[in-house]
Amino acid sequence: MLRNVVVIVQDGVAPFELGVLCEVFGIDRSEEGCPVYDFAVCAVAPGRVRAKAGYDLYAEHGLDRVADADLIAIPAGVEHDERVASDPVLLDALRAAEARGAWIMSVCTGAFTLARAGLLDGRRCTSHWKYTDRLARLFPRAVVEPDVLYVEDRRVITSAGTAAGIDACLHLVRLEDGSRVANAIARRMVVPPHREGGQAQYIARPLPGPTGSPLQATLAWMTERLARDLTVERMAEHALMSPRTFARRFQQETGTTPYDWLIAQRVLLAQELLEETALSVDAVAERSGFGSAATLRHHFLRRRGTTPQNYRRTFCPGSATA
Numbered sequence: 496m497l498r499n500v501v502v503i504v505q506d507g508v509a510p511f512e513l514g515v516l517c518e519v520f521g522i523d524r525s526e527e528g529c530p531v532y533d534f535a536v537c538a539v540a541p542g543r544v545r546a547k548a549g550y551d552l553y554a555e556h557g558l559d560r561v562a563d564a565d566l567i568a569i570p571a572g573v574e575h576d577e578r579v580a581s582d583p584v585l586l587d588a589l590r591a592a593e594a595r596g597a598w599i600m601s602v603c604t605g606a607f608t609l610a611r612a613g614l615l616d617g618r619r620c621t622s623h624w625k626y627t628d629r630l631a632r633l634f635p636r637a638v639v640e641p642d643v644l645y646v647e648d649r650r651v652i653t654s655a656g657t658a659a660g661i662d663a664c665l666h667l668v669r670l671e672d673g674s675r676v677a678n679a680i681a682r683r684m685v686v687p688p689h690r691e692g693g694q695a696q697y698i699a700r701p702l703p704g705p706t707g708s709p710l711q712a713t714l715a716w717m718t719e720r721l722a723r724d725l726t727v728e729r730m731a732e733h734a735l736m737s738p739r740t741f742a743r744r745f746q747q748e749t750g751t752t753p754y755d756w757l758i759a760q761r762v763l764l765a766q767e768l769l770e771e772t773a774l775s776v777d778a779v780a781e782r783s784g785f786g787s788a789a790t791l792r793h794h795f796l797r798r799r800g801t802t803p804q805n806y807r808r809t810f811c812p813g814s815a816t817a
C-alpha cells in the first residue's frame with residue numbers, strides 16, 4: 496500500500512500538474528475511509544521554487560524525504576527545454592529510489608527528468624503529445640508511446656497532459672489501495688474513476704456533457720447493462736444512429752472503440768466485485784458480462800497484468816478464489 500508520497504518540484508514547475516498530485520495524495524479523506532498519505536512537496540534543497548505561472552512556491556523539505564517514500568512524483572515543468580539541466584543530486588535520488596523498488600511517476604513533461612536519470616531506458620513511457628517526438632529524439636533508449644494517456648512499466652508511470660495525470664494517479668491508487676479508495680477520490684474530484692492508459696491522448700471533440708447528447712445517454716445506458724449482450728448494432732439503435740455513424744462518433748468523442756470501452760468497463764466492474772464481494776469468479780464473470788471465468792481471465796490478465804484469482808488474493812487475502 497502507498498503511505499509515504501513525495502512530490503519533487505523544480506524551477507518552472509507547472510502549478511496545475513503539481514495541483515493534481517496534491518489533490519490526489521495530499522488531502523485527508525479519512526472520513527470516507529481512505530488512507531491518509533504522509534505527503535510532502537520537496538525540492539533539491541528547502542526554499543523557494545519559481546513556478547511557471549510567475550510566482551514562487553516554498554518547499555519545506557529537501558531530498559532527504561525521498562529516501563523513505565513509497566512514491567516519488569515529478570510534475571510538469573520546463574524539463575522539455577533542451578537548455579535546461581536537471582540537478583545531478585535529484586537524478587541520483589531518483590535512481591536510488593528506483594533501485595530500491597519505489598514507485599516513480601511523472602506528469603506530462605516531468606518524463607524528461609526521469610529520462611535524464613536513465614529511468615526510461617528500455618521502458619515504455621509517454622508524455623504530452625506535443626513533446627513525445629522530442630522525448631524520443633533526446634532519449635533514444637526510451638520506448639516512447641506517443642498516443643496514450645499513461646504507461647506503467649516496472650513501477651515507473653509516465654502520463655500525458657494534465658487530465659491524464661489524474662488518470663495515472665488514480666490508476667496507481669487502484670493498484671495499491673484498491674477500487675474503493677480510487678473511486679472515492681475520483682468522486683470527490685468529480686472525475687471518471689477509471690480511463691484505460693491505452694486510450695488516445697487527443698480526442699477530436701470533447702466528451703459530450705451530461706445532457707443533450709445521444710452518445711452520452713447511450714454510455715450511461717451501456718454502463719447499466721454491462722452483463723447483457725451489447726452489440727454495436729444495439730448501441731447504435733439506442734443512440735438513434737447507424738452502426739457505422741455510431742462507431743465513428745464513439746471514436747471521435749471517447750478516443751476508443753465501442754468494444755474496447757465496453758471491455759474496459761466490464762473489467763472495472765469485475766475488479767470491484769472481486770474486491771467488494773465474496774462471489775465466485777464464475778459469478779463475477781457472469782455479472783460483469785464476460786459469461787465465463789475463462790473469458791474474464793483472458794481480458795483481466797491482458798488489462799491488469801494478473802489473474803482474477805491473484806487479484807483477489809492481493810486485495811482480499813481471506814477471500815475464497817473459486
